[in-house]
Amino acid sequence: xxxxxxxxxxxxxxxxxxxxxxxxxxxxxxxxxxxxxxxxxxxxxxxxxxxxxxxxxxxxxxxxxxxxxxxxxxxxxxxxxxxxxxxxxxxxxxxxxxxxxxxxxxxxxxxxxxxxxxxxxxxxxxxxxxxxxxxxxxxxxxxxxxxxxxxxxxxxxxxxxxxxxxxxxxxxxxxxxxxxxxxxxxxxxxxxxxxxxxxxxxxxxxxxxxxxxxxxxxxxxxxxxxxxxxxxxxxxxxxxxxxxxxxxxxxxxxxxxxxxxxxxxxxxxxxxxxxxxxxxxxxxxxxxxxxx
Numbered sequence: 150x151x152x153x154x155x156x157x158x159x160x161x162x163x164x165x166x167x168x169x170x171x172x173x174x175x176x177x178x179x180x181x182x183x184x185x186x187x188x189x190x191x192x193x194x195x196x197x198x199x200x201x202x203x204x205x206x207x208x209x210x211x212x213x214x215x216x217x218x219x220x221x222x223x224x225x226x227x228x229x230x231x232x233x234x235x236x237x238x239x240x241x242x243x244x245x246x247x248x249x250x251x252x253x254x255x256x257x258x259x260x261x262x263x264x265x266x267x268x269x270x271x272x273x274x275x276x277x278x279x280x281x282x283x284x285x286x287x288x289x290x291x292x293x294x295x296x297x298x299x300x301x302x303x304x305x306x307x308x309x310x311x312x313x314x315x316x317x318x319x320x321x322x323x324x325x326x327x328x329x330x331x332x333x334x335x336x337x338x339x340x341x342x343x344x345x346x347x348x349x350x351x352x353x354x355x356x357x358x359x360x361x362x363x364x365x366x367x368x369x370x371x372x373x374x375x376x377x378x379x380x381x382x383x384x385x386x387x388x389x390x391x392x393x394x395x396x397x398x399x400x401x402x403x404x405x406x407x408x409x410x411x412x413x414x415x416x417x418x419x420x421x422x423x424x425x426x427x428x429x430x431x432x433x434x435x436x437x438x439x440x441x
Contacts, residue, residue: 153177153216160208163272167195168202173276173295175214176264180276187214228261233421237269238299238414239292240277241421246288246400250279262293273297280304284370286385289316289405290423302413307367313409316362316372317346317425319402319432320381321354321394330375334368341365341375347433354394357384357432361406372403399428 154175161170171184171193178184185202187193193200194213231243242265244250244258251259262277273296280292280303292312294300306312327344347359358381362372373389376382382390384402407422 151216152213154214156212158206158208158210158212159268159270161206161270161272164205164207165272166202167200167204167206170206170274171212173263173266173274174212174268177214192216226255226260226264228256228258228264230258230261230265232265233290233423234419235266236415237271238296239294239303239412240266241408241419242266242291242293243423244283244287244289244291244405246286249285250282250291258291266293266295269295271296271298275300281307281367283405284401284403286401287403287405288426290408290421291405292408299413306410306413310365311410313407314364314405315407315409316364317404317406317429318360318362318372318376319384319429320345320358320360320376321356321384321390322358322381323356324348324358324360324381330379332375332378334366334371334374337366337368339364339366339368339371339375341372343376349433354384359429359433402429404429 154177156174158170168181168184168188172181175184178187188200188202191199192215194215195204195210197211232240233243234241242258242262249257251257259279266277268274275295275297277293277295278300280294280300283289283291292303294303324345330341330343331339333339342363342365344361345358346361348356351357364371370389373383373386377386377389382394385396385400387395404425406425407420409418409420411417412419
């Protein structure tokens with residue numbers, strides 16, 4: 150057998166079964182079922198002794214994961230993520246455009262979280278899980294829970310509208326300086342505040358606008374649908390808006406810029422932001438003030 154991973158378990162207040170502790174520890178095995186299979190195949194050792202699912206971990210143990218020489222046992226997802234904030238309960242990572250948050254695909258943010266985040270020392274630590282969604286084409290900040298209680302608390306903050314999200318988009322056409330869009334999405338009341346920050350003249354689109362968006366509700370594709378509904382579809386949106394204004398290449402110009410909320414455990418105010426990518430900035434290299 151060939152050694153794949155090794156680490157020393159951190160001290161924890163209450164000993165827990167290895168099968169529970171190991172979730173999120175191994176970069177190559179992110180799930181509980183995968184850990185059970187590795188243990189049954191005799192590929193995991195604790196302090197030099199073959200591991201069992203019932204073994205309790207209290208801290209200080211040397212844990213080793215091996216790989217069978219006969220076959221490649223573990224399929225590795227090598228996807229490096231930018232971690233903007235992390236503690237024992239939660240993390241905020243940057244999701245690049247063009248990657249799914251979760252789903253049946255192998256390459257997803259959810260599958261890459263374990264290899265990019267530190268294992269939580271809390272007794273209810275679980276495999277890190279995204280708390281909300283960002284579309285495949287949307288870049289920006291994604292909130293992640295690392296314990297069962299954190300996932301529940303953060304989900305409640307979203308439901309109670311206690312997490313403020315700010316997006317930036319490039320919208321097409323001559324726009325007013327700002328306002329609120331109150332239009333139903335999927336027959337549900339939906340609201341989005343918008344503020345035009347910059348505008349530039351465009352030969353093809355007349356105007357391109359850098360727009361700050363603050364959704365007050367969280368409907369699927371809400372921002373894309375709302376801007377399209379008022380005649381200012383997002384640049385690069387191939388699903389909503391006029392066919393003649395659809396752009397090939399460069400993806401969707403929609404970015405989740407900031408997350409702001411009170412940490413459910415430390416009670417500290419969390420404010421995280423991620424600047425716009427070069428593709429956004431390039432369009433506004435020469436800025437013309439928007440005028441009514």
